[in-house]
Each structure stands twice: as structure tokens, then as C-alpha cells.
Amino acid sequence: MSEHAHPTIPKWIYFAVLAVLIVGTIVTVLTARLDLGVWNTPVALAIAVFKASLIILYFMHIRFSSWLSRTIVIGSFFFLVVMFGLTFADYFTRHQVHGVPSLYSADPLLKQR
Amino acid sequence: MSDSHAHSSVHHHFFDAEQQKESATLGMWLLLATEILLFGALFTAYAVYRNANPEAFMHASARMDWKMGGLNTLVLIVSSVTMVWAVLSAEKGNRKGVLVFLLLTAIFGATFLVVKYFEYGHHIHGHDVPGPYFQWSGDPKLSNGAQIFFFLYFFMTGLHALHMVVGLGLLAWMWITAYWGKYSKEYYNPIEMVGLYWHFVDLVWIFLFPLLYLLGAHLTEGGGH
Numbered sequence: 001m002s003e004h005a006h007p008t009i010p011k012w013i014y015f016a017v018l019a020v021l022i023v024g025t026i027v028t029v030l031t032a033r034l035d036l037g038v039w040n041t042p043v044a045l046a047i048a049v050f051k052a053s054l055i056i057l058y059f060m061h062i063r064f065s066s067w068l069s070r071t072i073v074i075g076s077f078f079f080l081v082v083m084f085g086l087t088f089a090d091y092f093t094r095h096q097v098h099g100v101p102s103l104y105s106a107d108p109l110l111k112q113r
Numbered sequence: 114m115s116d117s118h119a120h121s122s123v124h125h126h127f128f129d130a131e132q133q134k135e136s137a138t139l140g141m142w143l144l145l146a147t148e149i150l151l152f153g154a155l156f157t158a159y160a161v162y163r164n165a166n167p168e169a170f171m172h173a174s175a176r177m178d179w180k181m182g183g184l185n186t187l188v189l190i191v192s193s194v195t196m197v198w199a200v201l202s203a204e205k206g207n208r209k210g211v212l213v214f215l216l217l218t219a220i221f222g223a224t225f226l227v228v229k230y231f232e233y234g235h236h237i238h239g240h241d242v243p244g245p246y247f248q249w250s251g252d253p254k255l256s257n258g259a260q261i262f263f264f265l266y267f268f269m270t271g272l273h274a275l276h277m278v279v280g281l282g283l284l285a286w287m288w289i290t291a292y293w294g295k296y297s298k299e300y301y302n303p304i305e306m307v308g309l310y311w312h313f314v315d316l317v318w319i320f321l322f323p324l325l326y327l328l329g330a331h332l333t334e335g336g337g338h
Contacts (some may be wrong), residue, residue, distance in 0.1 A: 014197050021190045025322075029183055032327035040331065046324035052316050059193055059312045066135060069142050076146035080153040087157050091164065 009064065017058045024051045115304065124298030130299060134306050137302045141309045148276075152317050162261045169258020172251050176241060176331025177266075178232065182326035185228050186318060192221030193315045200308045203291075206298035211291045215304075218311065219284040222277055229274055233267075242267065266325050273321060276314045283307045 028047050036043060057063040062073055094104050105111045127133040163170045195217040202210025240248035243260040251259070287307050290296070297302060 004119065009129055011201075014194060018190065018194050022187065025156055025183060025186050025190065028323050028327065029179065029330070032179070032330040035331040040328075041324075045320075048320050051319050055222060055312050055319070057318050059150065059197055060309055065138065068135070069138050071140040072139065072146050076149040080149060083150070083153055084160070087161060088164075091161055
């Protein structure tokens, strides 16, 4: 229990994280100004996930926390992925399902409100 | 505070300060887990409607001023660092440091809200608010999708701004109790927990900024009004 009671984190780490977060923000804006086609959003999200990870690990001390706290963090992001996954498993496959009554059906007989 | 133990800040239902702190951290993270899923549901809604209206979202987002959003991103990052320093000061029992850094954090937080106020004003005068007063100068086919974008913009940034207001209230509470001398080297859990909350609000904005402000930044009309 006591190994994370008083974690001695050198202060330069916080300045390094601050510098990386500022550079990350500038890179986000610069890449968004370019037309990367379908890659604009994946690049922006990759940078955002990287920045968020630094905040969680260092500012929110998860790097130095107990596994009990870490489990909550990992669990909440796991269920976020489940929410995204199940939602898009539905939306991406709706048009492939024929003969099922749906608000989205092209067939007027199957289009039900 | 506690009268059973002399000079003890450990409440009677905890074994020791370590367990008390661990419990507070766990409770705060459980709250943040519900917050992650609350904002997560909104990001899911955003993804679904953007998937259905990609063009409209891109052109509606070009009406955002990314310079204001970028400025606010930097303001929040710096406020997170001053919050870290408030907690570091509390860890050393440096009351003056706590007061100074909590105040700085609150000033940056208030700056964020002031910028947001001017942005909202700009959108209201520019008829970007969805509803009967919405006006769309672009392709009329994209008007509905653009309204959905602005609905999500006001909902998500509005909920985020509400969290900022709550955060400012918590900072004020911490400042007053720190001024009263409630915290010491041995007990500063509330300051650390408010810090976790404040970093979380920063974290949400790091996703909101590119997804709402920068979709249309590569278009010719990008970069504000």
C-alpha cells in the first residue's frame, strides 16, 4: 500500500507534459489546415488520444496510482468502446438487412414508423 | 476536526490516512467514469450524425473560429498545470502556494468562460442557433445537417461549460477552506480530488476542440466568420 503513498515525481515531468500538450495542440491545428482527405479526423483523434493519455497518466497520477483506480479508468474506456462498437454495428449494417420493417427501409411497405 | 485523535485528520471510519486517501481517489474516479460515459454518449451521437451528414458537418464547422477554440485549449492546458502546482504545494503543506495556484487556476478557468461567452454571442448574432432563427448561407441541401451540427455544438460545449462553472465553484470552496487553514501536509484530499475533476474537464475539451472546430479548417472559408 505504502509504495504509492508519497510518489516523488520529478517536476521536470510536468513541464515536459505541458510542452508536449502545447506542441500537440499546434500540430492538431496545423494538420487540420491541410486537406488530408479521410485522414484528417483519424490524425486529429490520434493526437487527442495521446494528449488525453498524458493528462490521465501524469496530471491525474494514474501512472502512480493503485490498480484499483486504474481498473476504474480502464473499465470506463472499455465500456465507451462497447457503446461505440454496438452503436455502429447497428448503423453500419442497417442498409444490408432487407425484409425487416424499419424506419429506414426504402420499401414503402416495410417503412414503419 | 476529529476529536478522538489529537491532531488527526483521519475520519473515524478509516484505518489510516492512506486508506482514507485511497477511498477518496476511488470515489472520484467512479464519478469520473460516469462522466466519461455521459460525454461518451454525446460523442457517439456526434459520430452517428456526422456519419450521416459528413458534408454538412464539415461546412458548418467552417463557421467556427478555430483561433478562439485553440486559445481556449491552451488556456485550459495551462490551468491544468497550475492545478498540478496547487496540489504539489498542498503536498508540501505550503498554504500560500495553494492559495496562489488555486487563484491562478480559477483565473484561467474564468478566461475560458469569457472567451466562450464571446463565441456564443457571435454564433447567436450569426444565426447559427438551430431552430426558427437558423440561417444557412451555403448549399440549402446541407441546412438540416448543419443544424444538427450546431445543436451538438451547443449541447456538448454547453455541458462542458457547465462543468467549468461547477469547477470554478469547487475552486472557490477549496480556496476558502485553504484560507481557513483546513489543509496540511497530512490532509489535502479535497484539493487533490478537485484537481482530478479539473483535469477531466480539460481532457473533454481536448476531444471537443478538433471534432467541433477543425473539421472545416482546410476549406477556403475556414478560420472563422
